[in-house]
Amino acid sequence: MVYSNLEDFVTEIHRKIGILTPNEIDMQMIADSLNIKPHFWDESSQATESAGEHWIFINEILSLMEQWQDFGHELCHVLQYAGNQHNLPLKFRLYQEV
Template sequence: MHQSHLEDFIENLLKGIGVFHPIQLNKFHIADQLGVYLHLLEVRSRGLWDGELYYIFLNPNLSRQQRWQDFGHELCHGLRHAGNQKSMPSSFRKLQEWQADNFMYHFCVPTFMLKRLELPPDQRIAAALIAETFNVEFSFALERLNRYYQNNLFLLNQNIKEGDRFG
């Protein structure tokens, strides 16, 4: 089954820094490997460029799962976005936030790792397994599972259509 460009990007990024298994998904290790400065600070989670350096600030009062999810969101801004959101048109800022949320779901529960899980047919049990395996909240795991199934259906339909064209 094919992956999206985002899924390929995340897989290459993680494998490029030696992260192959869910147990290796550690925000401090990943930040260090990517040259991102990660700090726990009692502020709303955010990322900040200072010249050539990118900082991510995570609120230590959040749960471990929320900090991991916020890390994925803020990492997207550092890796894939440019500019100061405060000076952007509202529509562009909303686009970047949507992209960062989408990245977060795929980064925190990478597709190449998710594919290796033997997911039970019951959606709630599968989501609980994902939440436990990838250190995310249950509601996050449920949304990620839905996105995973939707993407697989979309790619399957695309492959069928391409087969019709070339068959």
């Protein structure tokens, strides 16, 4: 079977943090394993880095499915994009959101 680069990337992360079966997938466990601090709040979801610590802020009003989607999206920013996204040109930031 042929997998996309993203599927290979996710599979490798799962392997590194010890996820072997779908029922082991847990947002808090993934965050802890990757040294990311999740936080739920009433604003839009986003990821940030400060003093070498990574934070993912998830909108607490969203459904659990939407929270998972946002967590995965923001996790991608933490793991694949370096630096402060606000220092990048607007068009490039928008391109990353697609």
